[in-house]
Amino acid sequence: MTAYTPLNALPYPQSTDTANLPLHLQSLAEAIDSRTVLRYGTAALRDAAITTPAAGMVVWLTSPGQLTHYTGTVWAPVAPVPVFLYNNDAGTTTSTTATDALTDAAGDPLVASFVAPPTGRVIVTVGALMINSTATTCYMGATVKKVSDNSVFLASSIDRAAMLYHTNRASTSTQFLVSGLVAGTAYAASPTYWTAANTTAPNTVTYDNRFIRVDPVL
Structure with a gap:
């Protein structure tokens, strides 16, 4: 049965799991994917790709060149500047x-x-x-x-x-x-x-x- 890391709940296989390395690597990659700094050209492209964002997600927008994060309700700049x-x-x-x-x-x-x-x-x-x-x-x-x-x-x-x-x-x-x-x-x-x-x-x-x-x- 797959186990999970204590902090980020990343999956890793147990010795008793099915010997399927590609499947286990895919599960790990998908879990890590949403925790990285994602990159999209615009807010519209971000919203089209991430239809169910989770609080804490971070996305870089090429236009207007801004780092944004999901608060749990809206996407907002990580550090608003004048x-x-x-x-x-x-x-x-x-x-x-x-x-x-x-x-x-x-x-x-x-x-x-x-x-x-x-x-x-x-x-x-x-x-x-x-x-x-x-x-x-x-x-x-x-x-x-x-x-x-x-x-x-x-x-x-x-x-x-x-x-x-x-x-x-x-x-x-x-x-x-x-x-x-x-x-x-x-x-x-x-x-x-x-x-x-x-x-x-x-x-x-x-x-x-x-x-x-x-x-x-x-």
């Missing part, structure tokens, strides 16, 4: 509603892709060097979307925006907590830009040295 994006190409906007792309700026929109940690919470920070053409308030916020269907999880809002009311250039930033994310799910955060309406003169806002950072809350 995501930081920076763009030093200045651009402008006259929009009075939140937009994720500036005029005459390369590299927009900035998209900070991340996987929600087991807590379902991250801190989003945005900032830029900002200047108004008139004494009107301008804003920089962020929108968080679910990657799988591009649906908005948290819309950009004045309540969570960096603000400037001046015609002098100033560096401004803000950060806010995003909670209720589904652990192990891919999301994307993008900066947004807009200005308050000015009834006396056209208003153009310039943004430079822009950044967005997403920090997992563990």
